[in-house]
Amino acid sequence: MLTGGIEAGGTKFVCAVGKGSGEIIDKVTFPTTTPDETLRRVRDYFSEFSIRAIGIGSFGPVDLDKKSTSYGTILHTPKQQWRQFDLLTAMKEYVQVPLFLDTDVNAAALGEYKYGVAQKDQSCLYITVGTGIGAGFVKDGVTYQGKSHPEMGHIMIQKHTDDYFAGICPSHGACLEGLASGPAIEKRYGKKAELLASHKEVWELEAFYLAQAIINYTLVLSPERVIIGGGVMKQHELYQRIRNYFSQLMNNYVELGNLEDFITAPTLSDEQGIKGAIALTYME
Amino acid sequence: MLTGGIEAGGTKFVCAVGKGSGEIIDKVTFPTTTPDETLRRVRDYFSEFSIRAIGIGSFGPVDLDKKSTSYGTILHTPKQQWRQFDLLTAMKEYVQVPLFLDTDVNAAALGEYKYGVAQKDQSCLYITVGTGIGAGFVKDGVTYQGKSHPEMGHIMIQKHTDDYFAGICPSHGACLEGLASGPAIEKRYGKKAELLASHKEVWELEAFYLAQAIINYTLVLSPERVIIGGGVMKQHELYQRIRNYFSQLMNNYVELGNLEDFITAPTLSDEQGIKGAIALTYME
Ligand SMILES: Nc1ncnc2c1ncn2[C@@H]1O[C@H](COP(=O)(O)OP(=O)(O)O)[C@@H](O)[C@H]1O
Ligand SMILES: Nc1ncnc2c1ncn2[C@@H]1O[C@H](COP(=O)(O)OP(=O)(O)O)[C@@H](O)[C@H]1O
Ligand SMILES: [Zn+2]
Ligand SMILES: [Zn+2]
Numbered sequence: 036m037l038t039g040g041i042e043a044g045g046t047k048f049v050c051a052v053g054k055g056s057g058e059i060i061d062k063v064t065f066p067t068t069t070p071d072e073t074l075r076r077v078r079d080y081f082s083e084f085s086i087r088a089i090g091i092g093s094f095g096p097v098d099l100d101k102k103s104t105s106y107g108t109i110l111h112t113p114k115q116q117w118r119q120f121d122l123l124t125a126m127k128e129y130v131q132v133p134l135f136l137d138t139d140v141n142a143a144a145l146g147e148y149k150y151g152v153a154q155k156d157q158s159c160l161y162i163t164v165g166t167g168i169g170a171g172f173v174k175d176g177v178t179y180q181g182k183s184h185p186e187m188g189h190i191m192i193q194k195h196t197d198d199y200f201a202g203i204c205p206s207h208g209a210c211l212e213g214l215a216s217g218p219a220i221e222k223r224y225g226k227k228a229e230l231l232a233s234h235k236e237v238w239e240l241e242a243f244y245l246a247q248a249i250i251n252y253t254l255v256l257s258p259e260r261v262i263i264g265g266g267v268m269k270q271h272e273l274y275q276r277i278r279n280y281f282s283q284l285m286n287n288y289v290e291l292g293n294l295e296d297f298i299t300a301p302t303l304s305d306e307q308g309i310k311g312a313i314a315l316t317y318m319e
Numbered sequence: 320m321l322t323g324g325i326e327a328g329g330t331k332f333v334c335a336v337g338k339g340s341g342e343i344i345d346k347v348t349f350p351t352t353t354p355d356e357t358l359r360r361v362r363d364y365f366s367e368f369s370i371r372a373i374g375i376g377s378f379g380p381v382d383l384d385k386k387s388t389s390y391g392t393i394l395h396t397p398k399q400q401w402r403q404f405d406l407l408t409a410m411k412e413y414v415q416v417p418l419f420l421d422t423d424v425n426a427a428a429l430g431e432y433k434y435g436v437a438q439k440d441q442s443c444l445y446i447t448v449g450t451g452i453g454a455g456f457v458k459d460g461v462t463y464q465g466k467s468h469p470e471m472g473h474i475m476i477q478k479h480t481d482d483y484f485a486g487i488c489p490s491h492g493a494c495l496e497g498l499a500s501g502p503a504i505e506k507r508y509g510k511k512a513e514l515l516a517s518h519k520e521v522w523e524l525e526a527f528y529l530a531q532a533i534i535n536y537t538l539v540l541s542p543e544r545v546i547i548g549g550g551v552m553k554q555h556e557l558y559q560r561i562r563n564y565f566s567q568l569m570n571n572y573v574e575l576g577n578l579e580d581f582i583t584a585p586t587l588s589d590e591q592g593i594k595g596a597i598a599l600t601y602m603e
Contacts, residue, residue, distance in 0.1 A: 158465060174465070181442060181458070181541025189572055190535045193475045193493070206570045209477070251474040255539045257465025286490045288473055 039081050039089035039132070040312035042139060043122070045114050045166075048073055050080045053313045057150035059306065070120050078129040090135040090315030092142025092308050093122060099136065099184045107136055135315040139163075139308055140171030141178035143301070145318070146311025147262050148173040152302040156259040160252055161307070162187075164245065165265035168212040172256055177318060179256075188212040192247040195240055198223075215244040217267050228267055238273055245273070246280030249298065253289065264301040274300060323365050323373035323416070324596030326423060327406070329398050329450075332357055334364045337597045341434035343590065354404050362413040374419040374599030376426025376592050377406060383420065384467045391420055419599040423447075423592055424455030425462035427585070429602070430595030431546050432457040436586040440543040444536055445591070446471075448529065449549035452496040456540055461602055463540075472496040476531040479524055482507075499528040501551050512551055522557055529557070530564030533582065537573065548585040558584060 037060065042049040044067060051062040061084070065076050081089065096110045107123025123136055137145075144161035153159035158174040168188030172179035179185065189210045200223040204213030213219060220228040224237060231237045249261055263274070278294040291297045301307045321344065326333040328351060335346040345368070349360050365373065380394040391407025407420055421429075428445035437443035442458040452472030456463035463469065473494045484507040488497030497503060504512040508521060515521045533545050547558070562578040575581045585591045 182543045183541055183573070185541050186538045186573060188538075190538050191477045191531045191568070193477055206572045207568065247475045251535055252539060254470045254472075254474050255536060257467055257469050259466045284475070284491065288490045289467070289470060 036087045037084055038313050038316050039084070039086040039130075040309050040315075041077060041089060041091045041093075042142065042308040042312055043067075043091055043093040044139065045094045045112065045117070048077065049309050050077055051309045051313065052081075052084045052086060053310070055314075055317055057310050057314070059310065059313075062309065067114070067117075069116050070122075070125065074125055074129045077126075081130055086132055088133045088135065088316040089126075089130060090137075090142070090312040091122075091126070092137055092139040092312040092315065094139055095184070096186065097122065097136070097138065097184070099138070099180055100182060103183075133316070135318070137178050137180075137315050138169070138171055138184050140169040141173070141180075141184070142171070142309075142311035142315060143264065143307040144171035144173045144262070144311065145178055145314045146303055146307035146309070147301055148176070149314045150303060150310050151307055152262060152299055153260050158256075158258045159260040159262060160256060160258040161301070162245075162249070162252075162261065162263045163265035164215065164263060164267040165217055168216050168248075168265075170252065172258065174258075178315070187248075187252060188216075190248060190251055192244060192251065195243055198240060211244060211248050215241055215248075215267075217265075220267065229269070232270060238270055238276055241267070241270075242273055242276030242280050246277045246284055249277065249281055250285050253285075253291070257289075260296070261298050262301050263298065264307065268300065271300075274298065320371045321368055322597050322600050323368070323370040323414075324593050324599075325361060325373060325375045325377075326426065326592040326596055327351075327375055327377040328423065329378045329396060329401070332361065333593050334361055335593045335597065336365075336368045336370060337594070339598075339601055341594050341598070343594065346593065351398070351401075353400050354406075354409065358409055358413045361410075365414055370416055372417040372419065372600040373410075373414060374421075374426070374596040375406075375410070376421055376423040376596040376599065378423055379468070380470065381406065381420070381422065382467060383422070383464055387467075417600070419602070421462050421464075421599050422453070422455055422468050424453040425457070425464075425468070426455070426593075426595035426599060427548065427591040428455035428457045428546070428595065429462055429598045430587055430591035430593070431585055432460070432595075433598045434587060434594050435591055436546060436583055437544050442540075442542045443544040443546060444540060444542040445585070446529075446533070446536075446545065446547045447549035448499065448547060448551040449501055452500050452532075452549075454536065456542065458542075462599070471532075471536060472500075474532060474535055476528060476535065479527055482524060495528060495532050499525055499532075499551075501549075504551065513553070516554060522554055522560055525551070525554075526557055526560030526564050530561045530568055533561065533565055534569050537569075537575070541573075544580070545582050546585050547582065548591065552584065555584075558582065
């Protein structure tokens with residue numbers, strides 16, 4: 036039987052129908068507008084298929100504490116209309132199949148774990164570097180969750196001594212996201228990140244920060260593989276620069292084998308999130 | 320039936336015999352000398368009891384990757400005679416009961432989780448700040464382990480702009496352990512940490528670093544509770560200073576309830592490690 040998946044983003048929703056093998060049968064993308072209008076499009080889309088369940092990889096932060104009264108609610112998003120929106124309860128009114136909710140980054144991690152570059156690994160961390168920075172983690176086939184879900188993008192790292200930029204995180208200023216997200220790059224240099232390709236110093240600094248983040252995640256979680264995606268990573272030279280800083284700063288403290296294997300790009304051509312959302316329904 | 324526990328430290332070994340309830344029947348402490356002499360004392364001690372298993376919370380780093388050929392081996396410790404010593408294989412020759420090996424900090428976390436301050440929590444992080452800095456994590460009754468065990472003490476954090484100390488970590492210089500361990504304090508101020516009690520600035524800076532570390536661990540693992548122990552935390556005023564910095568730097572980004580409950584001292588009077596070692600044999 037077919038399974039539904041939703042990659043619920045702040046800008047766009049991707050809905051798809053697929054199989055447990057990772058094969059996508061059909062897929063549609065539409066802009067995220069009001070919750071009501073968006074969920075109607077979700078319902079209309081899935082009504083044409085006979086599906087057993089829907090997995091949702093959601094933007095957030097979203098309350099994933101099952102003991103919480105606001106379980107399934109989108110919390111402090113900049114998107115006014117979605118703030119405090121009880122996504123899970125609303126979805127239950129629009130569709131009548133079992134729902135499996137997780138973060139967008141956990142879904143992406145699960146996608147690469149089941150169908151992508153981490154298929155042979157016991158665990159993998161998936162980091163996205165785009166409008167924000169976030170990370171999801173899968174171990175032994177299960178997405179990681181603590182009391183609520185991690186918020187790895189906001190960790191503190193060592194600022195570069197030559198970097199006088201104050202950071203743009205509204206909560207922390209110079210946390211990782213405040214220093215290294217796409218909008219942080221844009222604010223620091225006064226130009227969109229995609230227009231800075233030829234400026235080596237931009238990507239050196241970016242790699243310095245991302246390498247530190249990966250070091251911290253590695254020292255805390257000890258994952259078998261780290262996958263980095265998101266708009267900013269379209270600057271492919273970043274991968275090698277990150278590996279270089281990682282190697283220099285970590286100084287072989289932990290045995291990780293070949294860094295070309297340890298720190299890699301996703302391999303599912305931007306379908307890791309939606310494939311992972313479908314895979315959420317098969318978890319455990 | 321009784322169970323054995325070993326808190327295997329670089330300075331001393333604690334061996335004890337106890338029950339699943341957390342009750343300790345008998346306990347002995349002796350200095351860590353050569354591996355052979357030390358393990359003989361371990362064998363002699365346990366030979367007087369009829370025990371079903373022994374749990375070992377070991378100093379390290381120790382290889383805990385069950386797929387590794389050096390599983391159970393102490394890795395790059397400063398203690399020459401113990402470097403590359405295959406603790407688990409050697410122990411098997413000295414005692415004939417099943418052995419359960421984990422890190423000292425994971426054992427301490429498990430001790431507080433089962434018998435101490437975190438008894439009602441689903442997860443807890445235990446940090447020790449002493450000669451080194453390390454942390455262990457328990458979730459749903461199981462100690463956390465990745466590819467190998469975490470090395471959380473060596474994460475990168477933001478250096479204080481007034482701190483010109485280069486850090487003392489042989490691998491990373493100014494990582495957390497390099498900046499905030501007991502020996503780091505001693506090196507920075509030219510005096511043992513225990514003799515600096517009246518110097519407020521010492522504990523302000525220490526709290527600034529430890530708060531950042533707890534922020535990072537919290538954003539990655541999302542634990543229900545964070546327990547901090549170790550020699551340096553004998554400066555009890557540190558707890559409130561850490562909470563203050565944590566609150567200021569985290570800026571309510573994650574909902575954690577009362578910080579007095581979230582960031583606490585251990586409650587097992589230095590027996591968290593040995594009780595946790597015994598508890599390792601009951602895990603899962
Ligand atoms: N080719 C590129 N090089 C560098 N940065 C890029 C590139 N393309 C997009 N970005 C940056 O990535 C961010 C958008 O990230 P993306 O992952 O596409 O979206 P989102 O995070 O909103 O899902 C923007 O800040 C943009 O400037
Ligand atoms: N009362 C104290 N105040 C501050 N620091 C202390 C105190 N007692 C011990 N220390 C420091 O703690 C470190 C030893 O930590 P401890 O946890 O006792 O041992 P270990 O980490 O070797 O197991 C030393 O660096 C010592 O200076
Ligand atoms: Zn932030
Ligand atoms: Zn270090």
